[in-house]
Each structure stands twice: as C-alpha cells, then as structure tokens.
Amino acid sequence: MESNKKAVDPLSGKKILLGITGGIAAYKTAGICSRLKKKGSDVFCVLTPNAEKFINPVTLSALSGHRTVTDMFDNHEKVYHVSLPQSCDIILIAPATANTISKIANGICDNFLTTSVVSSSCPVLIAPAMNENMWINPIIQNNIKKLEQYGRYFFSGPGKGKLACGTEGTGRMQEEDIIIEDMENLVVLNNDLKGKKVLVTAGGTRENIDSVRYISNYSSGKMGYEISMEAVFRGAEEVILITTARNSGKIFKGKTILVNNTAEMKDMVLKYFNDADIIIMTAAVSDVVPQKKFEYKLKKKDELFENLKFRENDNILEIISEKKKKDQIIVGFAAESSQNIANAIEKINKRNIDFIVLNDISRNDIGFESDYNEITIIDKDGKIRKVPKAKKRLIAREIIDHILK
Ligand SMILES: Cc1cc2nc3c(=O)[nH]c(=O)nc-3n(C[C@H](O)[C@H](O)[C@H](O)COP(=O)(O)O)c2cc1C
Structure with a gap:
C-alpha cells in the first residue's frame, strides 16, 4: 500500500x-x-x-x-x-x-x-x-x-x-x-474534499418476485458506508448514501436514502447525480429482474414455474456514464469471483467512467459482509494498482486518495 x-x-x-x-x-x-x-x-x-x-x-x-x-x-x-x-x-x-x-x-x-x-x-x-x-x-x-x-x-x-x-x-x-x-x-485527513458533493450507492438490491419473495445477493453495504463516512470525515460539503442496507446500526452524519430495488436506486441516483462531483457506485445491483412483480404470493407448484421469467435489469452505471459531465468523477465497482482484471478492463472501456475497483467476492475473509476488503484499482488508462487486505475504512481512504490524485 x-x-x-x-x-x-x-x-x-x-x-x-x-x-x-x-x-x-x-x-x-x-x-x-x-x-x-x-x-x-x-x-x-x-x-x-x-x-x-x-x-x-x-x-x-x-x-x-x-x-x-x-x-x-x-x-x-x-x-x-x-x-x-x-x-x-x-x-x-x-x-x-x-x-x-x-x-x-x-x-x-x-x-x-x-x-x-x-x-x-x-x-x-x-x-x-x-x-x-x-x-x-x-x-x-x-x-x-x-x-x-x-x-x-x-x-x-x-x-x-x-x-x-x-x-x-x-x-x-x-x-x-x-x-x-x-x-x-x-x-492527513484534512479537508481535502471541502466543497465537494459525494454520492455513494451501497448494498445489494432486492428485486421482488411476488409479495413474499425476492432475488438479491450478499452485499452488506459496508464498503459504501465506510466510503461515505470517510467522505464526511474529509470535509465533503454533502455526502448522500443511497443504500439498501437497513441494519448497519451505525451513525452517519451525511444523508441516507433507503431504497429496496434497482428501480428505486436508479431514481434516487438520477435525482442527485447532476449536483454530485464524485459518484461512487459500490452497490451490487442485480443483473436480472423478474419480468413482473406479483402482488400476491405465487403458488409453489405451477404458478412459480410458469410465471418466474426474468429480463435484463437497468444498468445504473451505464445510464449515468452516458450523462457524465466533464468535471464529474465516476467510480465503478466490480464484484468478481476471481481477480478478473480482463472483465474489469472491458467494463471500463465500455463506459465513460474514471476507474473501477475490483474486489474478489469468492473469498470468505474479504468482500461481501466482511469488515475487510482487498482491491485492485484499474484506471481508464489501464494502470493497475493493488491495495492489500485492510479494514474497509482504510480501503475507503485509499479509494478517496486515488480520486484526489
Ligand atoms: C496502580 C493502579 C494502576 C491502574 N492501572 C490502570 C490501567 O492501566 N488501566 C485502567 O483502565 N485503569 C487502571 N487503574 C484504575 C484507574 O486508575 C481508575 O479506574 C481511575 O478511576 C481512572 O481514572 P481516570 O480515567 O479519570 O484517569 C489503575 C489503578 C491503580 C491503583
């Protein structure tokens, strides 16, 4: 490091x-x-x-x-x-x-x-x-x-x-x-984010199937929370955390907006996107979403099999990268089950974003739900920087340092 x-x-x-x-x-x-x-x-x-x-x-x-x-x-x-x-x-x-x-x-x-x-x-x-x-x-x-x-x-x-x-x-x-x-x-944690508005997404989205079931993932929202805390601590003018994580039990001095699914998260991101200087997308947004949400509980046997059909979900990162202003910084996160740098490079090349943070979610000691993470930062110009395992707060510090560089 x-x-x-x-x-x-x-x-x-x-x-x-x-x-x-x-x-x-x-x-x-x-x-x-x-x-x-x-x-x-x-x-x-x-x-x-x-x-x-x-x-x-x-x-x-x-x-x-x-x-x-x-x-x-x-x-x-x-x-x-x-x-x-x-x-x-x-x-x-x-x-x-x-x-x-x-x-x-x-x-x-x-x-x-x-x-x-x-x-x-x-x-x-x-x-x-x-x-x-x-x-x-x-x-x-x-x-x-x-x-x-x-x-x-x-x-x-x-x-x-x-x-x-x-x-x-x-x-x-x-x-x-x-x-x-x-x-x-x-x-050294001074006011280096003074005057900046920071928007962070966190947690795994919950896509409803019917009135009792949903599909989601294990993302705890901890990484996004720690980034938001770090941004507050470094003097950001405004920090907005759009998250699905309800039970972190932690105190946060910025503004927290609780959402459930991708559609709600997308609406909130678009609401605050224009004013934001730095946008950090740590949320694990579901790739697929049920074609229809049923308002009642589907019957186990026939109804579930018949009606469970998925479509590709909206890609919030793609949507905002198309709207990105010159002076805005967008950071994407890629949760991979191996340190798949090739996938992340492909993602960064496809989108108008500044860098991607790659984290390996196949390990038990880091990533989803853990207080620790280990990341690889991949810049637009192909530069790769590895940050060894550390508490998520310290990883957050590295990410913000990288943005300020
Ligand atoms: C010889 C001696 C050593 C002590 N060492 C410690 C210590 O290392 N840590 C601690 O929490 N309390 C220690 N104590 C107890 C504290 O002095 C005591 O709880 C005191 O109320 C602390 O007051 P303060 O926190 O206002 O300084 C020690 C007490 C004695 C008599």
Whole structure:
C-alpha cells in the first residue's frame, strides 16, 4: 500500500491535545510528548485528576513547553475546555483507562479531559491500556464499538504481552511508534474534499418476485458506508448514501436514502447525480429482474414455474456514464469471483467512467459482509494498482486518495 506519509512530517506544526489518564502506562506518555515536540508539534498536555497519581504534571509541562492542565477550573477566563480542543488538529489519549473510554462513550464531562473531548470536533485517537479482564469486559467493548461508530474516534491497540498487573494478555498500551504513525495518518485527513458533493450507492438490491419473495445477493453495504463516512470525515460539503442496507446500526452524519430495488436506486441516483462531483457506485445491483412483480404470493407448484421469467435489469452505471459531465468523477465497482482484471478492463472501456475497483467476492475473509476488503484499482488508462487486505475504512481512504490524485 502506498504510504500516506508526505515528505514534510505530517505532525509538524500541528496542535495536539495529549490526554493522559490514570493508568501505569502514563509514564510512557512522557516519551510520546517528547517525540511529538521533536517532530515540530505544539503539544498541550491534559491530565485527569487520577493521572496525577501516576505522572507529575511538571515533567509534561517541561517537555511540552506549555503548562499541563489538571484542573477543570484553572483557566476559566478563556473557557479553556472549549477553546483549547477546538483549536487542536488532533487529540491523543494515551493511556486511556476503561473509565475514561466509558465516560467519553456516554458523553460524561466531569473533568477537563472528558469535557474537552466532548467539545472537540477533530479526530480523537485513543490508546487503551488496562488489565485483560477489563479489556474483554463486554461493557467496555460495547463502549468502544459505540465510539467507533461515530467515525471520529479511532483506537490504536492495545497490544498483547506482559501487563503491569503481572499477568500476560491483551491490554498493553500500543507501542509509541505505532501510535505516532496512526496520528500521522489521521492528521492527513484534512479537508481535502471541502466543497465537494459525494454520492455513494451501497448494498445489494432486492428485486421482488411476488409479495413474499425476492432475488438479491450478499452485499452488506459496508464498503459504501465506510466510503461515505470517510467522505464526511474529509470535509465533503454533502455526502448522500443511497443504500439498501437497513441494519448497519451505525451513525452517519451525511444523508441516507433507503431504497429496496434497482428501480428505486436508479431514481434516487438520477435525482442527485447532476449536483454530485464524485459518484461512487459500490452497490451490487442485480443483473436480472423478474419480468413482473406479483402482488400476491405465487403458488409453489405451477404458478412459480410458469410465471418466474426474468429480463435484463437497468444498468445504473451505464445510464449515468452516458450523462457524465466533464468535471464529474465516476467510480465503478466490480464484484468478481476471481481477480478478473480482463472483465474489469472491458467494463471500463465500455463506459465513460474514471476507474473501477475490483474486489474478489469468492473469498470468505474479504468482500461481501466482511469488515475487510482487498482491491485492485484499474484506471481508464489501464494502470493497475493493488491495495492489500485492510479494514474497509482504510480501503475507503485509499479509494478517496486515488480520486484526489
Ligand atoms: C496502580 C493502579 C494502576 C491502574 N492501572 C490502570 C490501567 O492501566 N488501566 C485502567 O483502565 N485503569 C487502571 N487503574 C484504575 C484507574 O486508575 C481508575 O479506574 C481511575 O478511576 C481512572 O481514572 P481516570 O480515567 O479519570 O484517569 C489503575 C489503578 C491503580 C491503583
């Protein structure tokens, strides 16, 4: 995968709120603070009252060059719990205790750190550190899942190994190098889609046969959802997700339009197509559709066999590629049961689209329903780029990077 790192250090000149909570690993954060300073970041350390029992604020003030905040009411003239986080490019919480993670997940603002996180709007990177039993506790895991759904909270670690409590397991604070690399990736997520309107389709269409039956496919809509989240996060002016997937249970700050079948999806795509700058068609649209939809349940024996006749479905990608304006970008998806590059090249040559994302749906570990994907990007000019297996959110990032290139 191409690295997101730029020639200039992405953390140079960035304003960072470094939150530290009450865990043994707090001593390690002095090292992170020092590394960030060397990279040219402006670091503001914030300790929870319990963190003060583990590390002295003086150490962090000396390393960061700014007075460490420990008291919610220290600098009330500046309404500092709002002004500081709102001026930051990123917040890192390392180590993050089970307690603080749970408070943030529930909007609790009972100290300077938790209040700052709630009033911030930048990415928040959380490096949990705790005993394994605490880590695997379903309440803590649910709080983590809850935070991940907002698209602004990211987790680095925890790692596996020897824990401070004397046991072995998962719960060690992530290694410093990886935390810093994750921060570098998050701060490059700037407003590079600012002013752009993005239209995304997702999920498998359901083509009705009769009042109880339909034909569909296993597409979960996760890839389209992650692309939409990424577009929101990168400052797109408007993100419209036209999807058949009803139960992702995730929160999405853009506009979601729920549809059932190809005809409904086509109507909605055409409604918003003209205004869109970028159109990403991840939906798995059925190739065929029943010739007629029966309003009642067909009888199993004769009626089904007699009446089940299909016709070729509308091809939404083909329809919009004919209407494509010069400054619009259209990305098609090809779900193949092998990395069939020849098929994708044929598809791109036939249509007026910018590139095709090919994903292999024959594997169980990626593609339909999985949280992971592995893709091949095929450009109009025949250039081929492989993106190795990664979480769908990271794949989404690669796709948007490719569009912006
Ligand atoms: C010696 C010691 C070590 C601790 N280490 C951790 C830890 O690594 N992770 C954690 O979640 N809690 C740990 N705790 C418990 C927290 O300090 C406690 O939950 C506290 O309320 C956290 O407050 P804070 O999140 O506001 O900093 C530890 C407590 C003690 C006494």
